[in-house]
Amino acid sequence: MALTTITPRVKGKVSLCMESKAPPCAMVVFGASGDLTRRKLLTGFFELAKRGLLDERMYILGCGRTHYSDDEFRAVAKESITKKTDMPDGDLDKFLQRLHYVSGDYKDPKFYEDIKKALSGADAQHFQPGPYIFYLALPPELFPVVLEHIGCSGLKAPDQRPLSRIVVEKPFGHDYNSAVELNKLIRSHVGESQIYRIDHYLAKETVQNILIFRFANSIFEPVWNRNYIDHVQITIAESIGVEHRAGYYDTAGALRDIFQNHMLQVLSLIGMEPPASFEADRIRDEKVKLFRSIRPIETAKVVRGQYIEGIVKDKTVPGYRQEPGVRPDSNIETYAAAKLYIDNWRWKGVPFYLRTGKRLSRQVSEIAITFKQVPHLLFESSGIGKLDPTVLVIEIQPNEGISLSFQAKSPGAKTCISQLSMAFTYKDVFKADLPDAYERVLLDCMSGDQTLFTRTEDVEIAWQLLEPVLEKWASDGDKGLEFYPAGSDNFAIADVLMQTDDRLWRPI
Numbered sequence: 382m383a384l385t386t387i388t389p390r391v392k393g394k395v396s397l398c399m400e401s402k403a404p405p406c407a408m409v410v411f412g413a414s415g416d417l418t419r420r421k422l423l424t425g426f427f428e429l430a431k432r433g434l435l436d437e438r439m440y441i442l443g444c445g446r447t448h449y450s451d452d453e454f455r456a457v458a459k460e461s462i463t464k465k466t467d468m469p470d471g472d473l474d475k476f477l478q479r480l481h482y483v484s485g486d487y488k489d490p491k492f493y494e495d496i497k498k499a500l501s502g503a504d505a506q507h508f509q510p511g512p513y514i515f516y517l518a519l520p521p522e523l524f525p526v527v528l529e530h531i532g533c534s535g536l537k538a539p540d541q542r543p544l545s546r547i548v549v550e551k552p553f554g555h556d557y558n559s560a561v562e563l564n565k566l567i568r569s570h571v572g573e574s575q576i577y578r579i580d581h582y583l584a585k586e587t588v589q590n591i592l593i594f595r596f597a598n599s600i601f602e603p604v605w606n607r608n609y610i611d612h613v614q615i616t617i618a619e620s621i622g623v624e625h626r627a628g629y630y631d632t633a634g635a636l637r638d639i640f641q642n643h644m645l646q647v648l649s650l651i652g653m654e655p656p657a658s659f660e661a662d663r664i665r666d667e668k669v670k671l672f673r674s675i676r677p678i679e680t681a682k683v684v685r686g687q688y689i690e691g692i693v694k695d696k697t698v699p700g701y702r703q704e705p706g707v708r709p710d711s712n713i714e715t716y717a718a719a720k721l722y723i724d725n726w727r728w729k730g731v732p733f734y735l736r737t738g739k740r741l742s743r744q745v746s747e748i749a750i751t752f753k754q755v756p757h758l759l760f761e762s763s764g765i766g767k768l769d770p771t772v773l774v775i776e777i778q779p780n781e782g783i784s785l786s787f788q789a790k791s792p793g794a795k796t797c798i799s800q801l802s803m804a805f806t807y808k809d810v811f812k813a814d815l816p817d818a819y820e821r822v823l824l825d826c827m828s829g830d831q832t833l834f835t836r837t838e839d840v841e842i843a844w845q846l847l848e849p850v851l852e853k854w855a856s857d858g859d860k861g862l863e864f865y866p867a868g869s870d871n872f873a874i875a876d877v878l879m880q881t882d883d884r885l886w887r888p889i
């Protein structure tokens with residue numbers, strides 16, 4: 382790791398920051414005319430350039446079916462970037478010179494010959510000596526054809542260059558078998574160290590903070606186990622509906638879209654054992670170990686729902702089946718909740734409750750760790766009944782931060798107890814907007830750091846865990862699918878999942 386800086390960023394405190402400029406590379410983006418490239422990748426690269434983290438020789442080659450000249454692609458990029466960020470024109474003009482574009486048909490070998498020529502021209506123009514990084518910002522059905530061509534056209538192993546890398550967007554497969562097939566296909570062309578499977582959720586500052594919080598402080602580790610923790614709730618709630626993603630979402634649903642990847646990945650960071658070091662493979666080893674300890678999911682302990690018309694933020698919104706692009710008799714779940722157990726020494730008997738849904742009352746993603754009640758309550762003789770437990774909440778979005786609630790004496794009567802909270806938010810403390818997760822993802826794949834990318838085993842185990850549920854739901858049709866009005870906080874079958882354990886969901 383090259384650059385180590387100690388930067389005072391918070392009044393009276395010092396932040397230890399390590400960030401290195403990425404080595405030179407050519408980023409070859411397939412699907413460069415698409416939504417992801419416009420909204421996230423181009424703006425992400427630009428932000429990295431502004432922060433001085435792009436090598437001067439690095440360039441981006443956009444590839445797509447839509448025809449653009451280099452200048453037209455630069456104009457698209459300029460529009461997307463100026464929508465999101467303010468900057469002196471000079472910075473942007475300089476950045477735009479890094480952009481090139483080639484159009485063609487993904488199935489046609491000539492397209493890949495054209496890409497090769499464009500790379501060789503751009504390498505010469507930018508004096509770029511580094512690897513080619515192929516980023517598949519494409520609908521998943523196009524992954525196999527593009528991968529085959531990258532593998533067979535000679536693009537993956539150009540002469541005299543470091544090994545190429547392949548970046549694959551989520552969703553990685555549709556079920557266990559398709560994920561295994563996709564893994565086989567990629568690995569028939571490149572090794573695991575060259576594959577970057579994206580789960581951009583892992584790159585959010587607050588998700589990354591889980592590891593720092595757990596392993597850079599000594600006070601949490603002794604209580605981070607079944608002796609002190611009663612249960613864990615992980616929530617990813619959205620107030621939005623399917624928006625423009627109906628075509629994809631109506632074949633996926635909440636379990637595939639959020640649960641299989643983001644939720645299980647967050648669970649693994651909360652539950653894993655301390656890795657031997659902060660190296661990518663040591664962290665990924667521990668995640669896989671954790672995944673292997675998750676008890677096979679009881680299908681009865683996973684519930685699903687779908688939103689119907691309702692009111693969100695004072696506006697009436699249509700039901701899922703009325704959304705454009707959704708089948709009018711769709712059984713796809715827009716809400717899923719589950720109870721999981723991790724069968725190891727640390728977590729035996731501690732339930733992990735996970736829920737995710739669209740069109741809920743508000744957007745919030747959080748992890749709430751509820752600690753056990755004290756073993757003996759001293760204050761019962763004073764007429765004080767059961768106290769609320771201590772809860773540690775890591776809020777991933779929208780108010781990124783951490784809070785710890787606990788009991789304290791309030792002024793006045795001799796025995797007067799209130800629940801208080803110690804809280805910090807990133808905005809208040811660091812006084813800056815958090816970088817978009819894609820900036821982290823892009824920087825890491827250029828730097829060859831795979832820590833935040835998923836490995837073959839975790840993707841496959843995650844699918845394997847959910848397979849019985851997916852199969853049951855596919856055969857059950859409407860049976861067991863509960864309908865909830867848009868704007869709900871919760872609904873009956875999900876509540877029952879908690880109430881049978883004498884617990885409640887946290888309010889959304």
Ligand SMILES: NC(=O)c1ccc[n+]([C@@H]2O[C@H](COP(=O)([O-])OP(=O)(O)OC[C@H]3O[C@@H](n4cnc5c(N)ncnc54)[C@H](OP(=O)(O)O)[C@@H]3O)[C@@H](O)[C@H]2O)c1
Nearest residue numbers: 412414415416417418445446447518519520521550551552
């Ligand atoms: N958008 C997001 O915010 C987001 C977030 C997370 C993950 N992702 C993932 O990122 C990938 C790309 O997402 P996206 O939203 O950018 O997708 P998109 O806009 O629907 O498609 C990306 C590009 O793929 C090409 N394409 C689409 N269908 C095609 C077809 N049948 N044949 C040939 N080319 C086709 C189109 O480019 P041309 O017309 O130029 O060929 C399109 O611009 C997906 O895997 C998605 O799941 C997206």
